[in-house]
Amino acid sequence: MSDSFHSAGSDSQRLSRQKLFQDALLELAHARVNADDLFVSLHVITEVGARTLEVERASVWIFDDDRTKIVCRDLYLREENAHSCDHVLYARDFPAYFRSLEANRTLAVVNCNADDRTSELTESYHRPNGIVSMLDAPIRQAGVIVGIVCHEHVGSEREWTVEEQSFAGSIADMCALTLERSERQHAEEEIRRRDALLDGVAKAASQMFSDTEREIGSRDVKLEALARLGCLLLSAQTGEEDFETLLGLVGTGLDASRVSLFAEHQDVYTGDLVTSERGRWAPDSSGSTLEIDVRWDERGLKRWRGEFVQGKSIASTVRALPQGERPAFEMRFARSVLAVPIVRPEGLQGYLEIADQHVEREWNDAERSFAAAAAAMLGISTVL
Numbered sequence: 001m002s003d004s005f006h007s008a009g010s011d012s013q014r015l016s017r018q019k020l021f022q023d024a025l026l027e028l029a030h031a032r033v034n035a036d037d038l039f040v041s042l043h044v045i046t047e048v049g050a051r052t053l054e055v056e057r058a059s060v061w062i063f064d065d066d067r068t069k070i071v072c073r074d075l076y077l078r079e080e081n082a083h084s085c086d087h088v089l090y091a092r093d094f095p096a097y098f099r100s101l102e103a104n105r106t107l108a109v110v111n112c113n114a115d116d117r118t119s120e121l122t123e124s125y126h127r128p129n130g131i132v133s134m135l136d137a138p139i140r141q142a143g144v145i146v147g148i149v150c151h152e153h154v155g156s157e158r159e160w161t162v163e164e165q166s167f168a169g170s171i172a173d174m175c176a177l178t179l180e181r182s183e184r185q186h187a188e189e190e191i192r193r194r195d196a197l198l199d200g201v202a203k204a205a206s207q208m209f210s211d212t213e214r215e216i217g218s219r220d221v222k223l224e225a226l227a228r229l230g231c232l233l234l235s236a237q238t239g240e241e242d243f244e245t246l247l248g249l250v251g252t253g254l255d256a257s258r259v260s261l262f263a264e265h266q267d268v269y270t271g272d273l274v275t276s277e278r279g280r281w282a283p284d285s286s287g288s289t290l291e292i293d294v295r296w297d298e299r300g301l302k303r304w305r306g307e308f309v310q311g312k313s314i315a316s317t318v319r320a321l322p323q324g325e326r327p328a329f330e331m332r333f334a335r336s337v338l339a340v341p342i343v344r345p346e347g348l349q350g351y352l353e354i355a356d357q358h359v360e361r362e363w364n365d366a367e368r369s370f371a372a373a374a375a376a377m378l379g380i381s382t383v384l
Helices: 011-030 038-053 095-103 119-129 162-208 213-235 240-254 302-309 365-380
Strands: 057-063 069-077 082-084 088-090 107-109 131-141 144-154 258-266 273-281 314-317 336-344 347-356
Touching: 011 038, 011 162, 038 057, 038 069, 038 144, 038 162, 057 131, 069 144, 088 119, 095 119, 095 131, 095 144, 107 162, 119 131, 131 162, 144 162, 240 258, 240 273, 240 347, 240 365, 273 347, 302 336, 302 347, 336 365, 347 365
Parallel strands: none
Antiparallel strands: 057 069, 057 144, 069 082, 069 088, 107 131, 131 144, 258 273, 258 347, 314 336, 336 347
């Protein structure tokens, strides 16, 4: 038996429900669906949808790039007042369901386990979650379905009124606008990031053109390394898989024996600031174990962090370092070290450590400029 409260009812009830839907849409239009954070916007959309339609579950699903699956970007459980995400459904397993979405503005189903359009989801999705009735609406951009907004009723069967179906369709339209806004902002951020990287290459190149004639060969090596580093960072998504290549370009440009990338973060148990070696390069590709979660004072480098926070670099022979700082390098046979901070507006992110195991070298201005430019480029990128 359908819920009597949600039947067509009297004219006064219908007018009351229509006003409720209008108020909800106005709330979404003026609230945080205009926020820069996509996840915050989706949280608001699912919460308002679940509350207004009085359903237990409301969710937004987005197709992946090759349209083989839809991924839940936000699921709101009204009774628990909790959000989750990352559930996945593969399109090949539910052909009738997706065909029905293509042909309709909304998909209003009273008994989703008995309806041919949705019964494919019974065993894997409906029954495990107690879903009996569902009101789904495709999210379209330029006429193409890019996702789905779902409102799912738990308990007894429920009939969906025309007004409720119209409201679900409007929610889907708002999701489409929110996704478009997020994609546009992401594209603009990517352009800014690329421009900043290219500007970093140009500035480093300008500095290096002041080298003497004797240093021209070395300068050209650095310029080529910076250009390749910039191209790689522009094309990288996260940079995780490219650490060795990235650091190899720095090592080649500086004719170094070893280059390490250290990231700073907070220990989850103690709250202490620690560094972890995220990547390492050496010409012999020895592949030795990376250092994980080491406190600054454990390596004797507490002074370094103070210098890094001020944007300063460390350039020295190991022998000239304070006595407490030498062991970390002597045990790895380093004779000279150049360390430059990786900084973003929110603060210190980590540092690049370049070591020479063969000679005690005084790092010249061109070498310091090259290392600083590489660190700045890494900071702008998505590597850390």
